[in-house]
Amino acid sequence: MEEEFALAACSGMSPNGLVARVAVHDLAIDDHEIVSICMGSTSADVEGFTRVLNKYPILAINGCEGNCVGKILKDKGVDVIDELNVGDILAETEYKANDAARLDDEGEICVKIVKNTIENKINEIELE
Template identity: 50%
Template sequence: MANEKKYALAPCSGMSPYGLITRAASVDTVKERDDLISICMGATSADREGFKQLIRKYPIIAVNGCEGSCVDKILEQKGVKVAKIINAQEELNSENMKPTDPVRLDENGEKCVLVMKKKIKELID
């Protein structure tokens, strides 16, 4: 672990291929590191018990799927300013990659996940 600080990843929960990539990349990255937890944006939006405290406990990295930046906006509505932001569509476009399925990871989707995991880790470290 290159970083002593703990972060929370908040991936997009949208129904686009980019949302799926953010969730898969976030879950994989959290599994691989002990300096990360993940935040459920659905539970955050619904004000589920315990999430008000959780979203204030650690600096949050918003892992947005697209330029809509819904993760940032939802957290802002909850009174939380994100510490860092990454946009999957932007990052994957810069690598000439585009996921195509909003619910299944095909070979191309898995490649997109690997790229996003690398980008998330670079943002943290």
């Protein structure tokens, strides 16, 4: 990765929201060029957390068709470079997340699929 990216994951209480959070967390741990945004702190305008909002290109990772992450960021005046939807990503597979609080084996597979999709999207953005 050539530049830093910020990923903003769904913080909703749905199975896909959990997959989004785990995928973003894993990517941020694995790659020092990826910053994870806390959507709770963003919504609450917590000082320190909101400074990152205009510092890096942001990719919104929504859990469902509500697209709350993108809407919250846009309401805060933040430009989002692109949005992904976990529900749409997983709809193209035979896998689905099953719990909003814990990942089972199938949920872990979902995380891998979503992480791969996010990495591909970041690479695509960098090539533009």
